Amino acid sequence: MGKYVELNNANFAETIKNNNVVMVDFWAPWCGPCRMIAPVIEELAEDYEGKAVVAKVNTDEAPEVAGQFGIRSIPTVLFFKNGELVDQMIGAAPKANYAAKLDALLG
């Protein structure tokens, strides 16, 4: 079963570099909307297993990564392709919206 990947300062750069398409959800435990999309992120991790990497960054535990991308609002979801930041979504959205972005990047 596919599961999302937990990213932090130690494994972030490597994961982005070594995978074709990566979606990263920046969240924190106290953030209501983040919790509301948590089940969606888990489902996406399963749906896209083997095609794209679905990852999460706990901004409380990994503030350096959040700082690196200037995250000022959560949830923010960043999309990377071939190691480059190509798209982002700020605020909670339905599953289909995230899936559409992933599909577009996977071509």
Place this chain on the structure above:
Amino acid sequence: MKDLVIIGGGPAGLSAGLYASRMGIDTTIYEKLSPGGQITLSSEIENYPGVCDVKSGLELMQCWPKQAEKFGCKIESSEVKSIKKVENYFEIELFDKTIQSLSVIVATGASPKRAGFENEEEFIGKGISTCAVCDGFFYRNQEVAVVGGGDTALEEALYLSGIASKVYLIHRRDKFRASPATVKRVLENDKIEILYNSKVKKVYGEQFVDGIIISQENREIDLKVPGVFVFVGNSKNTEVLKNEDGFICEMCDDGSVMVDLNMKTSLAGLYAVGDIRKDAAKQVVCAAADGAVAALQAVKYVDEIKNS
């Protein structure tokens, strides 16, 4: 054919789901994210009767879905696109399929409104926020601005005063319309500086917010703050009630849904509850009560159709 479909999983929808399923009708809630609703943006709730500990919105809503599911209510994560009445039932278009139900309770709530200043949209998530409990953390020991003068604005200014080094509260009038107890706490808080009779003209910055320009009667103030929290009311999420010919039920001039005291809309079998309905008090307890009222009505309505 389902008995009842509830659209939206905030306090109103979850309470309707609890009541209807407990009374034995087949009930499904469709929530586009996951249950909880707008209240999960709030840092502190101290006025939900019977809950004496001060809780965050997230904590307050924690067990509501489970309580509804205990009685058989189904909660699905799906966005509803439209509703159409056909003969004596409804067709509900979801993202990936169309389902049928004898009755519908619309509990889609509201979303934070924009204040309408220059560059506001471009800087959302880049310094502009509508959720202090989510984003306050990014401004630890920095100065922030809060825009608004109602209960939410003042409560969240107080919350932010515990994190930020200073909070500028920007209000367009000379008096607050928030409850007196909250106003008193704000006035006594020495980390909050109030700018009355002030309007935000624009926000500026390169990639992120660097500051805002505030206009007062005779002058403009340049306030260098990296964070701006906007709490200027809500707009109602009524898109689901709209189709190509307009709204499927009667609406009020302010954009809310016309209902009677039983939460009935002008269309038989369709109910509207919580923040979207006429004269909504915008309180969790009121939304929950609306949900219960509508559920009781829907159960009666479904029984009548089945027995006719």
